[in-house]
Amino acid sequence: MRTQPALFLLALGASACGGNWSNQDLEFANALPVRADLESRVPGSASAGQRLEAAGGIQRRDPLLGDDTYAKTVAASDGFNSGIDNLLAAIEAVRTIPPTSRDGDRRAWGPYPTKDQPGFEVRVVMDRLDPRDFEYRIEFHSQAGGQWFAVVVGSFLADSDAAGARKWSGALTLLARQARDHGLPTPNIEAMDTLDIAYSTAGDPVYVAMDTVLMPGQVANRASVKSWRASDGGGQLTFSLVDVMTLPDLAGPHTVTVTSRWNASADGFSETKVAAGTNSGATLTDCWNRDGIFWSSKSWTAAPVEPQPPECVALMNRPY
Amino acid sequence: MRIGWFSRSPFTRPFTRSGSPPFTPSGVEGPSTSFGLNGILRLVQAAAIALALFTAQSAGAEGPLRHFAVVAGNDRGGDGTRPLLYAKDDAKKLHDILLRLGGVAPEDASLLLDASADQLLTALGEMERKARDARLRGERTALFVYFSGHAKDGALRLGDSQLPFESLKSRLAQAPADVRIAVFDSCRSGLLTRSKGARKAPAFEIESDATRAAKGLVILTSSASDEDSQESDLLGGSYFSHHLASGLLGDADRSGDGRVSLSEAYAYAYDRTVADTAESAAGAQHPTFSYELAGNGDVVLTDVARRTEGLLFPADAPEGAYYLVDARGFVAAEVVKSAGAERRIALSPGRYRVKRRLPDRLRVGEVEVAGGQVAVLDEAALRDVAFSDDPVKGPGRSELYARHYSLAFAGSYQAVFDAPTTQGGYFPSSPLVGLEAVSHNFFGRGWSAGLDLLFGGATGTLNYGPVSTGYRFSELSLGASLLAEWPEGWLVPFVGARLGMNVMTRDFPGTLLPSQGFYTFSPGLVGGFKLRLSRHWGITGRARVHYLLYNIDETRNFGYLELASLLSYEL
Missing domain, CATH: 2.40.160.20 (Porin)
Known part of the structure; x- marks a missing residue:
């Protein structure tokens, strides 16, 4: 009969609908950090270099060519960004796939088989504790059976005054040792116990702190990097170097803390302070630009003849 | 079944909606527009009707007649048929004429549209009961039954239900009314009259000079037993019902007494139906009638003179065929006017286009028929238009x-x-x-x-x-x-x-x-x-x-x- 297709379509119409991301799903997706928000952009570093090259700006200088404070800053920035990349790549993948299941204030993705960890399955579980407070876990378990164990745990708290997407304070932790304890291979991070990242994107500048706790027997038991990135292109990076830094006229290597600060024009300065040992407190101040270090001051020698350039002074007087 | 077709100048259009192939009747139950056997039969039939009229008018009635009517139209005929376009319109048109001009009180008429056979019989039974009650009160009664729709295999088709001809004829023959007139506008409806042959039509109302009231049954059909009944787009109805209605509105009043008798209406509808359909691919359609009426008298179907509203064609209006087109674009009535004769048509109130066809052009105008007034056609108000600018033609x-x-x-x-x-x-x-x-x-x-x-x-x-x-x-x-x-x-x-x-x-x-x-x-x-x-x-x-x-x-x-x-x- 001719009416049968119409009835079929009518029945279909009453039941058939679907989609990928709901509005609530967007809230969960919005709570996940992305690499571009957290990365450091030291002029000449990998991420900043890409941006500046694209804008016709400076070429990236290879930090391996030098051992100065600027080169150490760029290397630290790249290392920092690499850590961000590795940790957030998995999280960002979640943003490309709609939730597998929805249950009130919980969204779950997976479980999915993993390519790099054969025999394991992975899932992501997000909970909304209140409209602005989220927690999430990346969990694995053996396909042969066993409990789910967390490898990454994170939390996000929306800034009540902030408007717009991803304006949050958040923290996430990579539990590398715990993963190994459950038999999960952790290639390339065998020396890591935990990696903690805390961040705030609600204000200007964006602040990110990365703290790595290393397994016993390493040269240090932990390493910390703190990054500030302002919307005007300026920024600051603070990090420590353990027994790798050599300073002119001082026997080394030294354990130092380095604070580097720059502006959008790629003018910058680095303050390197010996943190331990007989030269503790010795400070090296470098001013640099896109051509390299053009002014230095060492606390253990006489002051330079030329006065410190004003743009360098301005940067030193702009605290983050 | 009844098929849709249109032919005949000035409305000739080369299409048909019929699901039936063009049909050429093999029978010779009526005349065609050409001379020959059909023409001779047509003359014989017309003579029989005229004789019946003469005989009926020589007798008298015994008293006033109370009229009852059951009018039904059904576009659907169930399996094996294609829906008609105008059966219900035909029924509504006849129902309106009977109420306005036929002396039928609204409470004594039943209009059934797309009704089933059971509903038709129920309505018929109700009118029979009323007629019986009226007779018990000493009144003379007339029952008019009209059906427009499909007929096939010896039965009227009303949607998915059927009403066999024989049982309906038997029912009508026993109906408790003095005069029973049944009109069937359906394909092959001539089966209803074939056993009786063509006879004189009785009168619907007994005239004052009659000496004995007529009693009995008259059946009119729109087509012979082997013919399809055809519809016309521009007429907005079947040929037969259209011409029957035109005749009842006054154009069939050949005697000029302001009243249209059954025989006048039948003769008028017969002539025009045959003429209109003669050139159609389906072939000429020949109405038939069965006359089984005892007594004498003339049955008047409509009293045009009683109505004060309508359209008057003055004596000095040019002779010819006039077509009166209603607001829907359908031909509401046709008038064939003779030179020097006055014609009057009892149109219902409304605005009509008047169209007269000349050999080389059309004369076209408009006329407003107001309630309770007779409008007079003013030839000077008509204008010439080319055939190609016919204002009343359009997609049928x-x-x-x-x-x-x-x-x-x-x-x-x-x-x-x-x-x-x-x-x-x-x-x-x-x-x-x-x-x-x-x-x-x-x-x-x-x-x-x-x-x-x-x-x-x-x-x-x-x-x-x-x-x-x-x-x-x-x-x-x-x-x-x-x-x-x-x-x-x-x-x-x-x-x-x-x-x-x-x-x-x-x-x-x-x-x-x-x-x-x-x-x-x-x-x-x-x-x-x-x-x-x-x-x-x-x-x-x-x-x-x-x-x-x-x-x-x-x-x-x-x-x-x-x-x-x-x-x-x-x-």
Whole structure:
């Protein structure tokens, strides 16, 4: 009969609908950090270099060519960004796939088989504790059976005054040792116990702190990097170097803390302070630009003849 | 069955809506317009009718006659038949004439449209009861039964029900009325009279000079036992019923006494039906009658003189055939005027176009018939027009109800009943453009099927929880519609149901948020009007109301209103 297709379509119409991301799903997706928000952009570093090259700006200088404070800053920035990349790549993948299941204030993705960890399955579980407070876990378990164990745990708290997407304070932790304890291979991070990242994107500048706790027997038991990135292109990076830094006229290597600060024009300065040992407190101040270090001051020698350039002074007087 | 056909100048149109192949009757039950055997038979039959009239008028009546009427029209004839176009219109037209001119009180008439056989018999039974009661009170009674519709295999077809000829004849023969007149406008209805042959028609009302009242049964049929009854688009009815109605309105009053007798009406309808259908591919259609009336007297079917309203053709009006076209574009009546003779036609109040055909042109004008007044035709008010500018021609109902297609370009605005709108909601209101194709009369007369494709979009801002960002909304809508249309006028209303498949996306700038996608089947209602600009072009105003179910992570019941205008081309 001719009416049968119409009835079929009518029945279909009453039941058939679907989609990928709901509005609530967007809230969960919005709570996940992305690499571009957290990365450091030291002029000449990998991420900043890409941006500046694209804008016709400076070429990236290879930090391996030098051992100065600027080169150490760029290397630290790249290392920092690499850590961000590795940790957030998995999280960002979640943003490309709609939730597998929805249950009130919980969204779950997976479980999915993993390519790099054969025999394991992975899932992501997000909970909304209140409209602005989220927690999430990346969990694995053996396909042969066993409990789910967390490898990454994170939390996000929306800034009540902030408007717009991803304006949050958040923290996430990579539990590398715990993963190994459950038999999960952790290639390339065998020396890591935990990696903690805390961040705030609600204000200007964006602040990110990365703290790595290393397994016993390493040269240090932990390493910390703190990054500030302002919307005007300026920024600051603070990090420590353990027994790798050599300073002119001082026997080394030294354990130092380095604070580097720059502006959008790629003018910058680095303050390197010996943190331990007989030269503790010795400070090296470098001013640099896109051509390299053009002014230095060492606390253990006489002051330079030329006065410190004003743009360098301005940067030193702009605290983050 | 009855078939739709149109022929005969000035309305000759080369199409038919009939599901039957062109039919050429093999019988010789009536005359044709050419001389020969049929012509001779026609003369014999006309002579028999005239003799009957003479005999009836020589007798007298015994008293006043109370009239009862059962009038039925059914366009549908069930399996093996195609729906007729004008059977119900014919019934309504006859019913109106009987009430206005035939002396039938409204409470003594029953009009049945698309009724079943049981309903017809029930109505007949009710009138029989009234007639019986009237006779018990000493009144003389007349029962008029009219049916327009399908007949096949020896039975009237009323939708899916049937009423065998023999049982109906038996019922009418025993009906408790002094005079019973039955008129059947159906294919092969001549089976009803074949056993009796052509006889004189009795009178509907006994005249004052009659000495003995007539009693008995008269049956008129629209076609012979092996003929189809044909319909005409521009007449807006069957040939037979149209001419019977024209005659009853006054044009059949050959005696000039202001009253139309059964024999006058029959002779008039017979002549014109045969003449009109003689050139059709289906062949000439010959009405028949059966006369089984005892006593004497003339039965007057309509008293035109009693009505004070109508149209008067003065004696000095030119002779010829005049066609009176009603507001719907159908020929309400025809008048054949002789030179020097006055003619009067009892039209119901309304505005009519008057058309007279000359060898090389048309004379066309308008006349207003007011209630209670007789309008006089003023020849000077008519104007000459070429045949090609005939103002009353146009697509006939056959053409309108034939299966055909139309294409349209649509522009619409879709307003979603979404809340809270301050947060950007789920589906923003948006403009859409697209194409639409309709197969008219796809599911039968006036029932059409449509397909449409619309695309559009809008921009908006999503404020949801901590998320606040702009977005671009896009929608693709594919729909199928079932429409009921009334295509006969220049303004074509339509209503229907639509099932749409809506695919909607919402994209956010950059990589800020993933794109949202949603699809759903959306049932809804549609209605509107199409304004015909020409034979092919039209513009349409349309509204749709749809239900929209959203159920990704929660069930939300939305709706949307879509207002559209379309430019259409009808193939």
